Amino acid sequence: MPVTLFLAVLAALSFAGFQLGRSRAVASAGGRLSSLHSVPTYHGFYVAMWVGLPALILFAVWGGLEGSIVNAMVRASLPASMTALSPQEINLIMVDVHNLAYGNISSRVADPALLAAAEHYKHLRSIGDGALAVLMLAAAGMGLQYARQRIQPGLRARNQVEKVVTVFLILCSLVAILTTVGIVLSLLFEAIRFFNKVPPLDFLFGLQxxxxxxxxxxxxxxxxxxxxxxxxxxxxxxxxxxxxxxxxxxxxxxxxxxxxxxxxxxxxxxxxxxxxxxxxxxxxxxxxxxxxxxxxxxxxxxxxxxxxxxxxxxxxxxxxxxxxxxxxxxxxxxxxxxxxxxxxxxxxxxxxxxxxxxxxxxxxxxxxxxxxxxxxxxxxxxxxxxxxxxxxxxxxxxxxxxxxxxxxxxxxxxxxxxxxxxxxxxxxxxxxxxxxxxxxxxxxxxxxxxxxxxxxxxxx
Amino acid sequence: MTAHTHTGTPTRSTGSLAAGIEARAATGALAGAGNKMDAKGVKVFYGAKQALKGIDLEIPDRQVTALIGPSGCGKSTFLRCLNRMNDTIGIARVEGLITLDGQDIYDREIDPVQLRARVGMVFQKPNPFPKSIYDNIAYGPRIHGLASGRDEMDEIVAKSLQRAGLWNEVKDRLKEPGTGLSGGQQQRLCIARAVAVSPEVILMDEPCSALDPIATAHVEELIDELRENYTIVIVTHNMQQAARVSQRTAFFHLGDMVEVGDTEDIFTNPRDERTQGYITGRYG
Structure with missing residues (x-):
């Protein structure tokens, strides 16, 4: 299943969670909105967050690990004649397996073992996608259930939503700062390699x-x-x-x-x-x-x-x-x-x-x-x-x-x-x-x- | 005697203004009696909006004239007409006649820059320049070339600060920035700055509204002393202040001047209902 579909479904679920949370908060107030600690909209956001965030985190973790796990499994299933090769050659074989699996042009005549590996790879990927879909839905459902139960007039929904927003803002600024630090470090390390070859004083004061x-x-x-x-x-x-x-x-x-x-x-x-x-x-x-x-x-x-x-x-x-x-x-x-x-x-x-x-x-x-x-x-x-x-x-x-x-x-x-x-x-x-x-x-x-x-x- | 005698002739005063100054010097002894400035039918428009609806006001020489009235009644606008500060606002238009020593200040021949050297201004919020105390005072005399040398400038600065009652507080730190003074000191610095140019009239636009009661008392005392040498027009929201410092009071309301007279009369025996209402605190 493509990534965009996952995310679209998740967004739709969060939206539904928002509507549900809001209407439930209104209902729980029993006609007296002032008895709610937070405005109904915040209850909506609260539920939407519980629906969306755990599933999203799961999705991110899965996206980071799935590729290497599937690769390792496919590699393990290759015939012994292939696994005996050097690591670089195995990498090349794995590239070909990917190409075969997705119908790209491969660099060698496809032999049966390779085709089987490609099939195996495709199969594992589709199992993985299915499992991810099920897990995400489960996470979203559990989040929904948990958040829905907690909605009551005294719930401090606004404070919790604001806490999450703060964390999100901190993450955004961290990305910018870390990127800068990364650029400086890469510049620094390469420059140090250069100064190992050319003395800094020659570099800074040389006239040629x-x-x-x-x-x-x-x-x-x-x-x-x-x-x-x-x-x-x-x-x-x-x-x-x-x-x-x-x-x-x-x-x-x-x-x-x-x-x-x-x-x-x-x-x-x-x-x-x-x-x-x-x-x-x-x-x-x-x-x-x-x-x-x-x-x-x-x-x-x-x-x-x-x-x-x-x-x-x-x-x-x-x-x-x-x-x-x-x-x-x-x-x-x-x-x-x-x-x-x-x-x-x-x-x-x-x-x-x-x-x-x-x-x-x-x-x-x-x-x-x-x-x-x-x-x-x-x-x-x-x-x-x-x-x-x-x-x-x-x-x-x-x-x-x-x-x-x-x-x-x-x-x-x-x-x-x-x-x-x-x-x-x-x-x-x-x-x-x-x-x-x-x-x-x-x-x-x-x-x-x-x-x-x-x-x-x-x-x- | 006027401030002019000890600062020499302003070199930038030319033409009709110079004539005005000479005329003033000649009649100096009598000046206490007549009207220093005279406004007739002054109307001011900001774009399509009319801010003043025809003001007639006489401003007697060497007296304090207070302009009072509720916010937005046009008293500051009128004040700014008296030294053509409204010229710096693009959309403002002034009609009517305002004279200084009998001369129309909106005449083509009059340069507003020279006019403002004769009619100085002190603003609502103290606005010292970001320069030293000395340079704040010396700013005006320098641009008008009032001092021919270092010693003369030192004298002008000292005298102006003395007149503003600030000398003893700042004489040891003339090189420090003027912005470092307290609010009340800053306002007195601004008054000293205005005095340093030896104007004939000093306009004050709510000079105490940003000051605490003690600083206000200082400034009011100062106004009372300055009256000996200068004609003063003061806009104020504070009726007690008007009663304390002024000899004449004009009450403005909605762009009209409702009533003018001796301060004592205005406050004890107002003729107009609106004046009475404002003074007794029924509105405004």
Whole structure:
């Protein structure tokens, strides 16, 4: 039986339990609803939970165990000639058994023993499904019976339902937290493997980045140099250019929108600016690579400068444009959070609008704006697609915005799409870079959030 | 004497305003007698809604005029007309004539920014800037260029704080943030801030409503002292306060000014039934 059918039946049963619980609670109150401890709806949810949850837990446990139990049983029933093979070969045979059972193409001529095993497998699965259906129905029925008996005016149904909801909410947030922890750990372990091959100091302070290593022993290739400084400076250069574009433009437009713009202009300009935030970064990448980079090169050449066709300037400027809405909408929110009473106080002293903005509003909003800018910086550092498309792969150690540079994120992307074996220093260096990137953006975010929070406390 | 004499000429006052100031200086000795401000037929609309239905009110020089009335009666709206603070609200429209020293303050030639330097305002909730105590006071004088040097600014700050009765409490911590003071001190800081610009009129919009009784007593005492040098218009919900601090009282009701007169008369012998009802606490 398919999973969806199980779940649909279970949902229907829970719904029936809800209706039943509610009507029973109403009946038990004997016309005086106020004698119930909890509103009838909570009695309904209480019964629905007892119907649904045990069966659902059973279903989850069963789903986790059934596959391996059935596999073990099928494997045990294979003829001796097959069980004597090595574990890898048995695995292959089991794959074929699955394929045969579900009518997929199998990798070998089906021999009778294999066909029998496939039949056996199918049979076991159908028994399992049947057993699961019966067990789930039994669990649901028992839950229903138990909950139904307990319904009486004094039942603290609301408290129990709320307890279950709380547990559910905790589980949801645990999933998010555990995923984050898992990502950090996997990054950390792979990075440690990398640092076993390349000393951390060489990595952090080396001036030469060329991660090419030989795939085969007889291949002519460089040994690989993993000094990440050129990548750090490249990232810094592009992020600096991006912030040089985004901060003034974003801040000025935020000031215009929150202090000067009449409501109608604000109502149109703000959504348009926010459209910028909705453009996929790949599209910004096109724009950077196909429009901005040639433009920068042509302008540079007409001025007699030598500009590479993939310049840090083009990528940085486009990235800056991408970040404008980020800076402007954060700053706009923060400027709007400055209490009107401060502006009134300033106007009341005969200050002009620009004096008020410069001397009262902006200083009051400054911590929050700085926090917003730090968040934007961590976005600029982590941005990948624009720089992949527009900044290039040449890891030059250069501070010249007209040169081609490469960033940490670009290298991570290119290192992991190659055809290297996974435990080579080349591939593993991506995790080293990832760890550095993660650490830097984490620190920036922590600082930014602290700054923003400190500012919030001032006015709440 | 007016506050102007010791702070020098405001450099930003130009044109007709400067003329007004000179005229004021010339008639300074007589100023106690006349009307400082005069409102005639003032109507205010917020969009389609009419908030004031034609107010006539004379505001005598160097006296405290109290505006009382139930919530939503338009007294704060009227107060905000007197220094054109309603200009900062996009949908507000003001009709009628308001004069300051005989000059129409809604005249095209008048810059509301310069007007507000002459007609200062203290708000309901203390709203010190997130700056040091010193900078809070120095803010106005700085933007109007009232002090030519460090020493002069120090003097303005000290004098303003003294006038607001705050000097002794804060003289040793002028560098600390103004937001760190207590509510009553903050409000007196805001009054000192308004005084520092040497305005001629100070508008106060329920200045004590966020303060406890002791802080309120401080501020009321202060208002009484300021009356020597400034014309004060105060909006208040507290009738005892109006009776204590003001010389004249105007009673507002539903966008109309019902009655105006000497405070003593209004409170002991109101002519209008509504005034009597409000004062005796029958409604409002």
């Amino acid at each position: 980045w060329s991660p090419q290593t030989a795939i085969r022993a007889d291949q002519v290739a460089s040994d690989g140099a993993f000094g990440a400084v050129p990548l750090f400076t490249g990232t810094l250069l592009i992020a600096t250019i991006a912030m040089a574009v985004a901060v003034p433009l974003g801040l000025m437009s935020a000031i215009y929108m929150s202090e000067y713009a009449p409501p109608r202009v604000r109502g149109t300009v703000k959504p348009i600016l926010e459209i910028l935030a909705g453009i996929p970064t790949v599209v910004y990448g096109f724009f950077a690579a196909l429009t901005m980079a040639p433009f920068v090169r042509d302008v540079g050449q007409s001025l007699g400068l030598s500009v590479s066709s993939e310049s840090a300037l083009a990528a940085g400027v486009v990235m800056g444009v991408m970040i404008i809405p980020f800076v402007s909408s954060l700053s706009d929110d923060i400027i709007n959070a400055v209490p009107q009473s401060l502006r009134d106080g300033s106007y009341g002293l005969g200050a002009t609008r620009s004096e008020t903005i410069r001397q009262v509003v902006l200083p009051a909003a400054l911590p929050g704006i700085v926090g917003g800018i730090l968040l934007a910086v961590s976005r600029a550092i982590g941005e990948t697609m624009i720089v992949v498309m527009a900044a290039g792969l040449a890891a030059n150690l250069s501070g010249n915005p007209l040169d081609a540079v490469s960033t940490v994120t670009v290298q991570i992307a290119t290192l992991l799409v190659g055809d290297q074996e996974f435990d080579s220093a080349k591939t593993l260096s991506a995790f080293g870079l990832g760890l550095v990137l993660f650490t830097v953006t984490l620190c920036l975010n922590i600082i930014a959030l602290r700054v923003v929070r400190k500012y919030r406390e001032q006015y709440d």
